[in-house]
Amino acid sequence: MVRTIPDDARGNAVEALRGAGLRVTGPRLGVLSALAHRPHSDTDTVIRAVRHDLGSVSDQAVYNVLAALVEVGLVRRIEPAGSPARFEARVADNHQVFAITHLPQIAARAHHHMVVQKGARGGVTTADVTAVVGDARVTEIARMLGGDPESDVSRAHARELLDSAVTSSRADPASRSRKAGRRGE
DSSP states (O other), X not given: OOOXXXXXXXXXXXXHHHHTTOOOOHHHHHHHHHHHXXXXXXXXXXXXXXXXXXXXXXXXXXXXXXXXXXXXXSSEEEOOTTSOOEEESOOSOOOOOOOOOSOHHHHTTOSSOEEEEEXXXXXXXXXXXXXXXHHHXXXXXXXXXXXXXXXXXXXXXXXXXXXXXXXXXXHOHHHHHHHTTSOOO
């Protein structure tokens, strides 16, 4: 059974291919459609989906299309350790990084700030995790700086670190994209 790509998805795919300087072909549209409906697919899954949509297409054609789409930044190739490569059409920055640090300069740049504290309950060691936001985050950054977390000087320095992290992250989104391994626009 051959399915057709819905007009709205097809229009977006055609526009994306042309915008990337690629010819619009059935296999390219099929791969983009497959990845739009099946994120994080391996090559075999993409091949089966494209064959379902288009009828007949060679394995090599799908491999070539995937390589071309990755090269122009329309598709992301993900290579998990010990697993086959996976592909997805969503190429926006979606990195998830969990960093443990005692450096306030690093902590200030985080999108989310958690404090982990070792404790004990009933003779059992525990770890308590608390999200800190707003004024509590200022206090925690001030504490990490090594000063009195309640002193005006420590808190002013903590606010300055937090403000500079926000300002620098907004200053050049293209450089962040390149650092994250994407093509800058």
